[in-house]
Amino acid sequence: xxxxxxxxxxxxxxxxxxxxxxxxxxxxxxxxxxxxxxxxxxxxxxxxxxxxxxxxxxxxxxxxxxxxxxxxxxxxxxxxxxxxxxxxxxxxxxxxxxxxxxxxxxxxxxxxxxxxxxxxxxxxxxxxxxxxxxxxxxxxxxxxxxxxxxxxxxxxxxxxxxxxxxxxxxxxxxxxxxxxxxxxxxxxxxxxxxxxxxxxxxxxxxxxxxxxxxxxxxxxxxxxxxxxxxxxxxxxxxxxxxxxxxxxxxxxxxxxxxxxxxxxxxxxxxxxxxxxxxxxxxxxxxxxxxxxxxxxxxxxxxxxxxxxxxxxxxxxxxxxxxxxxxxxxxxxxxxxxxxxxxxxxxxxxxxxxxxxxxxxxxxxxxxxxxxxxxxxxxxxxxxxxxxxxxxx
Numbered sequence: 423x424x425x426x427x428x429x430x431x432x433x434x435x436x437x438x439x440x441x442x443x444x445x446x447x448x449x450x451x452x453x454x455x456x457x458x459x460x461x462x463x464x465x466x467x468x469x470x471x472x473x474x475x476x477x478x479x480x481x482x483x484x485x486x487x488x489x490x491x492x493x494x495x496x497x498x499x500x501x502x503x504x505x506x507x508x509x510x511x512x513x514x515x516x517x518x519x520x521x522x523x524x525x526x527x528x529x530x531x532x533x534x535x536x537x538x539x540x541x542x543x544x545x546x547x548x549x550x551x552x553x554x555x556x557x558x559x560x561x562x563x564x565x566x567x568x569x570x571x572x573x574x575x576x577x578x579x580x581x582x583x584x585x586x587x588x589x590x591x592x593x594x595x596x597x598x599x600x601x602x603x604x605x606x607x608x609x610x611x612x613x614x615x616x617x618x619x620x621x622x623x624x625x626x627x628x629x630x631x632x633x634x635x636x637x638x639x640x641x642x643x644x645x646x647x648x649x650x651x652x653x654x655x656x657x658x659x660x661x662x663x664x665x666x667x668x669x670x671x672x673x674x675x676x677x678x679x680x681x682x683x684x685x686x687x688x689x690x691x692x693x694x695x696x697x698x699x700x701x702x703x704x705x706x707x708x709x710x711x712x713x714x715x716x717x718x719x720x721x722x723x724x725x726x727x728x729x730x731x732x733x734x735x736x737x738x739x740x741x742x743x744x745x746x747x748x749x750x751x752x753x754x755x756x757x758x759x760x761x762x763x764x765x766x767x768x769x770x771x772x773x774x775x776x777x778x779x780x781x782x783x784x785x786x787x788x789x790x791x792x793x794x795x796x797x798x799x800x801x802x803x804x805x806x807x808x809x810x811x812x813x814x
Contacts, residue, residue: 497526497527498692498711498747501692506698506700506706506710507700508701511693511699514693514694520688521688524691527751531589531773534587534772537586542588543582543583543591551583562668562803563617564803564805570597573594592772593672595672596806603765603807605809606765609733612677612809612813613676613808614805614806614810615673616806617665617804618664618665618777618804619666619803620661620663620798621797622798623660623662624639624640626784627659628640628641628656630642633717633719634696634717638695638714638715639716641720642656642781645719646726654783655782658781660780660782661779661780661811662777662778662779665771665776671770671771671772671776672767672770673741673778675741676764677731677732677764678731678761678763678764679729679731679761679762681759682729682730682758682759684727684754684756684758685726686724686752686754687723689724691745694711695717709799712746718746722745724743724752725769727740727741727742727768737783739781742778742780743769744776744778745771745774752769753771754768755767764807787813788811789813789814791810792804793808
């Protein structure tokens with residue numbers, strides 16, 4: 423019989439990541455690690471990101487050849503092709519599959535909220551703090567300078583502008599007075615709940631519809647997951663708008679009123695309408711998930727907030743946050759019974775682009791103000807808490 427001695431306590435020495443010219447590591451060092459009986463082996467992965475040729479002067483112009491197209495999330499990019507197939511349609515809308523994805527995305531989300539995730543906040547041509555990226559985000563926010571628009575703990579890009587994680591950066595807030603509530607004291611004015619582009623307006627919405635067919639009609643029972651209050655909105659109005667990955671991702675109350683119900687609905691993370699994939703006679707849509715926004719209101723993971731508006735002409739209304747491709751966390755930051763003023767925060771999206779819905783009862787007569795544009799996939803952002811509708 424072989425006998426072993428008891429485990430002893432030891433330690434790994436401090437490790438410093440070697441310097442590689444032109445690259446930056448996602449972490450510079452690993453402190454001394456004491457190893458005890460029962461500890462598990464956890465490998466430490468250090469990733470190097472190219473800094474590009476202009477890293478020593480952050481004031482230089484845009485990096486040549488770098489243009490911003492569709493900004494996607496990593497897992498979404500990998501699954502993009504199968505999402506457009508029949509098999510993918512079945513797979514990515516399966517509740518059991520999505521339960522497993524939820525675990526994966528929650529783990530991924532914890533990483534995106536950790537300091538390790540800040541390695542992408544760099545000035546390389548693919549970095550979120552490159553001149554091109556900062557200019558694009560400022561332009562998306564209808565401004566000229568990122569630092570003039572958003573709250574940053576530091577003005578130094580080498581200090582990652584003070585952001586402590588990628589998610590901290592993603593859920594950044596506007597500076598005071600950058601987004602004032604338009605017509606704050608007029609109860610008939612509906613404020614834009616998200617910095618978003620108008621996608622669709624639908625009136626006389628039915629309780630039940632075939633949301634999966636080509637036209638993607640809205641289905642209230644599916645949107646609200648059979649909520650007992652659904653029938654109150656039969657024949658009502660839906661306004662839907664899209665948030666890109668470059669947009670501001672916090673939600674604000676469109677009206678003043680009381681939060682009377684709020685909850686989450688588990689759903690899909692990588693689903694899209696079959697008609698936007700390879701079943702489309704014209705071929706799969708280049709941005710099929712974006713074109714599937716109406717479909718996703720009935721299938722994707724989402725957060726639902728009912729607000730009893732102070733204005734009796736509005737009454738009970740509903741805000742629905744819809745996560746798209748990779749968004750596993752629709753965070754509600756208000757509580758039931760809380761009174762909110764128009765423009766106050768309701769919650770936020772984490773980790774990716776999204777869409778949202780405002781739902782009104784059939785008695786509410788709305789005149790929408792889309793700021794000179796028509797709703798659709800090619801529309802542009804309307805500022806958060808700007809006017810989007812007036813109750814007649």
